[in-house]
Each structure stands twice: as structure tokens, then as C-alpha cells.
Amino acid sequence: MGDTVTTPSGARTLLLNMGPQHPSTHGVLRLVLELDGETVVRATPDIGYLHTGIEKSMEDKTYHQAITLTDRIDYLCPMTNNLCFVLAAEKLLGIEPPPRAQFLRVALNELTRIQSHLVWLGTHAIDIGAMSVFLYCFREREQILNIFEMAAGQRMMTTYFRVGGLSMEPPLGFVERIRKFLSCFPDRIDEYEELLTRNRIWMARTKGVGFLSAEDALDFGVSGPSLRASGVDWDLRRDHPYSSYEKFSFNVPVSTEGDVYARYILRVAEMRESIKIVQQALDGLPEGPIKATAPGVVLPDREKMKTEMEALIYHFKIITEGYRVPPGEVYQAVESPRGEMGYYMVSDGTSHPYRVKVRSPSFANLQALPALAEGRLVADLIACIGSIDIVLGEIDR
């Protein structure tokens, strides 16, 4: 397990593998640690244990089928991945989904952000030793997952978005269900904050730990809450709006502290902002269709398919052959709960993507880990891993 090495200076250090089966590495991450006593001299992340070949598999699927793969890239934000993929394909096809679909997409994406941050908060807190926060966070997360199940049929692998809109109209009582959740959720955030924000143990473990300067953050390509906690005011939802985000008013919390505590405060603040966005989306939810009118690309309504011959033919053609996407290249980025999630899609004019490259935020964020943890204690390393909120499935793809 351990092996001693002598550094050039003559000090004897211990080489230790943390992971790949370590609960605090949030997945299957191996960290090769060089320790001097309890101090981390060097931390080298070793990734690739969860490689699934999703990018390559997409080349073998039609655009319609490849949506199912995007769910499985990041198990904490399936809707965000769905959205990014369909937006990229819509850009190539030149399709604009109807406003109702766009608003529902925004609402579901912000709920995804809340549930992802809840998982982050719960697991981060349990890493540091606060057990009850974990239980409360997962209780609220379950309510959001039930909302997803109500609309899409699955809690996690939703596959709810389609190129041109949504797969089906949300059921009756859907909006009321979200409103009910939103009405009690702010109080629950207050409770988490009561447990942690001013707790002396929490502050001792997180304040001043894992500092990342704005310059370093930009150099490493860090994005999302970890970047904003270092003082860089950058949020794709506001700066490069997609899916009608420009119609919503919300604040982008920014902090200049750059430590683990700042990232905690920032994500909690983001959850509160997400609540506002969901409420705006529900208040202003337009009536109308949930699918764009693009015969040959978007599946026809089921009623039409059963009564009209032309619609039935389109239905058969789309499902058996897929739809041809004009040749071209496109890059579409969305603000996932972890940062800039981007899909670079190349089409050669057939019904299968020629290449899909996923720019995953965790991959870049993980690069910053050695800079955060080196020179600090092993216990601080645990707090650092938690604070950058990595999802290994998304790193390895």
C-alpha cells in the first residue's frame, strides 16, 4: 500500500494511493499522494476508471438515439446533458423549439441544478463529518427526482428532451407539484445553513482551506461555482444565454474568498437563485405546443400519427432511418451545476453524428486539485475534493 521515496532534499516521504475505492473521492478516482508525515507534498489525480466510450458510441447511434447516452454522462444532471445535446443538434438543423418547451426546459434545468447541489452539499458535509445534513439533503432531492419521474418516467435517466422540444406534455398537476416543493424548500435551505454556515467545526475545516486565485482558476480552465468563488464573474446563463435564459432575471453570486467555505456559500446562494428562476418559468409558462413544427425531424403527435397517413409515414421514417442533419460543426455550451458543459458536434450530412466531443467541466476542475491541496493536511485534501464537486463519470465519459 505505501512506499517510501527519498526526495531530492533528502526528506523521506510516503507514497500512498487514495482510491480508486475511497468513499470521499466521489466516484472512482485514484489520487497518488506523496506524503511528508500528514502533509501532502504532491497529489496526482489518476483518472479513467469509469471510461465508458460514450462519445464513440454516439457515432453509432442516430441523433434521436444518442440522447439516451447523454443522460449517462453525468448522473447528477441528466437534464442539463440532454439540453446541451439537443441544443447543439437544433443549431445544426436550424430548429427553434416553441416557447413553452423552452420555459419547461429552463425550469427542469434549474431543478436539476438544485438537486445536483443538494447531492454535493450532502456528500461534502458527510466527508467533513456532518451526518444529518446528508440525510436532509437527500430527502429534498428525492422530491425533485419524483418531479422528474412524474414528467419523464424516470428519476435519473430522464431522456425527456427531444430535438425540437420535449418528448411529451407534462402531466396534469405538474406545475402545482413544483410549486408545492418550492414553497417549502427555502426554509429547508435555511435549515442547512443553520447547521453549517456558522458552525465552528465547519468553519475550522473549510475557511482558508483550498485557496484558488482567480488567475490560477482561469489558467486551469476551471468553470462554474468554483470559478465564481474565486472572483471571476462568469455565468453562461447570463453571458451566453441559451434556451430563453435571457428572459429571466436572476443574480449570479460571486465571491472573492476562493476557499472551500466560499464555494459552499456560493452554491447555497445559487440554489436560492435557481428557485427564483423556476418560479419565473412557472409564472410565465406560455401555452402552446411542446414540439417544433419540423416534419421529418420531430415525431408527429400521436393522435395525428394514428389518423393521418402522412404523419404515420414520417413517424416510420424518423424512427427507422433517423433524420439527416446538414453537414457542419457546432459548439454548444450550457452552464451545468459544475461549470461549462459543452458539446462539440460534427455532422457529415447523415443521420448519425460524425463526432461528438464533450467538454466536461469536472475534467478541467479536477486539474486544479493539486494546486488546492498541496502543502496542506490530508484532512484538508478531503475538503478540497468535495468543494470542486467532481463527477467521475463525466470526467472519463
Place this chain on the structure above:
Amino acid sequence: MTRATGFLPMPSILHDIADTALTLAAGFKVTLKNLFRPTVTEDYPSEPPRFEQRFRGLHILQRDESGLEKCVACFLCAAACPSNCIYIEAAENTSENRISAGERYAAVYNIDYNRCIFCGYCVEACPTDAITHGHGFELATYNVTELIYRKEQLLASPASPAQF
């Protein structure tokens, strides 16, 4: 930042102790409040789990009002499936042996649950609403070959036409 390093002036220590006690008390208040909230844990397997209407579970091959199979072996579900888990062999209906209302019926209809990802594409594709998602989910087995479900296992019973 609260680690005691050397001697601190007295009022500062007192302030620290008071603050620690207060924040801890605030935390315990939250846990105490939660103690009296209703339990949300589902007691599976002692009680059945709660599903939403649209939950995508084990497939059911539906029958129409007269008890005939709805599937007409058009292979659309197999074409839509992203994981290629549906295998169908079609056969012609005859006047003596009428299985479905259409021209053909599925003589063999297998779903390989080793591969199925429950994405719902087959249900979305089916033009006759023959295949639907039920709420079954208890698939676990010691033998993977048992996970290839045959038509007989998937088919709704003739007595009750619509099943979930």
C-alpha cells in the same frame, strides 16, 4: 482558524465559547425539529414502493378489447431501441389462427433485460400502443439467461385488457 495557538485574551475565549455553544444549539434545534417531522422513508419490501403514473418499468405487451394481441410485428420498437435489446420474429395471421388484429403478429418477441435501459423509445415508437411500460421492476436474478424475457412473460393476461 479557531485552533488555540498560544494565549488569547480572556474576553476573546469567552466569546468563542459562547459562540460555539450558540451555533451548536442552533444546529441541534434543527435536528430536534426534524425528529418530529413525518417519516419519508418508504418501507420497501414490507410495503409496495410508490411510483408515478409514467414510471418506466418492465414492459407489457397489451391486448385489445377483444383479447387479440395489439402487436402487429412492424419492428418499429426494435428499430427505435438504442441498445438493440428487442428481437422479433413475425408470422402471418390466418383465419384459423388469428393472434392479432393486423396482417401479421409477433411469433417471437424477446426483450433482453441485460441490455434494456428503460428509455421508453419503444413505447414512443409503437404505432399501435402494443408495448407499454408497466411498473414492474424486480428483475434481479442469479442467472443472466433468465433476463431474456419471452413474449409469454411480457404479454398482458387475456382477462384484463389494460394493465399497468
